Amino acid sequence: MAADDLPIGVAVTLEPLVARVLAPNASAYTCTGTQTHIVGIADVAVIDPGPADPAHHAALLRAIGGRPVRAILITHHHRDHSPGARRLAEDTGAPIVGCAPIVVHEAGEQADAAFDADYAPDRVLTEGDRITGEGWTLEAIATPGHTTNHLAFALAETKALFSGDHVMGWATSVVSPPDGDMGAYMASLDKLLQRDDRVYYPGHGEAVERPQRLVRGMLGHRKQREGQILRLLAGGPRTVAGLVERMYVGIDPRLHGAAGRSSLAHLIDLERRGLVRQEGDVWASI
Structure with missing residues (x-):
């Protein structure tokens, strides 16, 4: 069913x-x-x-x-x-x-x-x-x-x-x-x-x-997202919304908020591991 x-x-x-x-x-x-x-x-x-x-x-x-x-x-x-x-x-x-x-x-x-x-x-x-x-x-x-x-x-x-x-x-x-x-x-x-x-x-x-x-x-999917975030930030600092726009092309707009929250969770985890840093509303690679 x-x-x-x-x-x-x-x-x-x-x-x-x-x-x-x-x-x-x-x-x-x-x-x-x-x-x-x-x-x-x-x-x-x-x-x-x-x-x-x-x-x-x-x-x-x-x-x-x-x-x-x-x-x-x-x-x-x-x-x-x-x-x-x-x-x-x-x-x-x-x-x-x-x-x-x-x-x-x-x-x-x-x-x-x-x-x-x-x-x-x-x-x-x-x-x-x-x-x-x-x-x-x-x-x-x-x-x-x-x-x-x-x-x-x-x-x-x-x-x-x-x-x-x-x-x-x-x-x-x-x-x-x-x-x-x-x-x-x-x-x-x-x-x-x-x-x-x-x-x-x-x-x-x-x-x-x-x-x-x-x-x-x-x-594997989560590790792929993590890698995608790191590659995007290697090209320059971005906001969470900017990351979502690049990573979640074509998804239901009602899910953009959820995508942003999960992206933020990835960023916080990467920050704890010393791979990214936050500068106000913008995130950057280290």
Whole structure:
């Protein structure tokens, strides 16, 4: 099934232990919408319940079908992933667990989804922490980069990884400073490359059936962007907007902001490594 054919509000079985419910919040940054995953048969965990949308909440309750909910897991608290947790917790009695809450002091335009300011987990998970139910085990995998608190969740029984926004099935993730960190993002991709997960179920886009191949491609793409930035700056100082104009020819204009944020993340990472410097709004090679 193609990503643009995914049904909204309908539980789709991906494998015996995993179902997916698509939220009706499609946009330039969310593909067809946010995908909530339900793990388990007799009892369940809900991963990323999505926005605070009444129709999506009702769809999740239908998919759960009265089964006990052991936990509501959050990969990161962007507004398209976590706000639905509060009402779902009220209706099911399940705890909200997952990424740590953070306070982001925005500097300039934020191109990707805004943070959920009311996110307050009952339990913060860190690397290796596990949530279990009847016949299923979910392990937290720290994958910072898209956000500093981003987690993925590995389903031990089937080698499936719920990758949130770190690896998506339709586009590369936006890495937007001040919270997004390109160096951490690249390290997290390399970390996933060392794993043997069978399939990724992302927050947006279709399932990734050959995840190691995709992750290698994503690392190569980011390194190519880095090289492109260095070559352009070797020709003279440029603003972020000037870099985007040269590097992202032909993309949807609605995505220029996101491209600028990721370019800035590359520049900050290159500055830390002593390869570029900032002079006001202009960046230059060293």
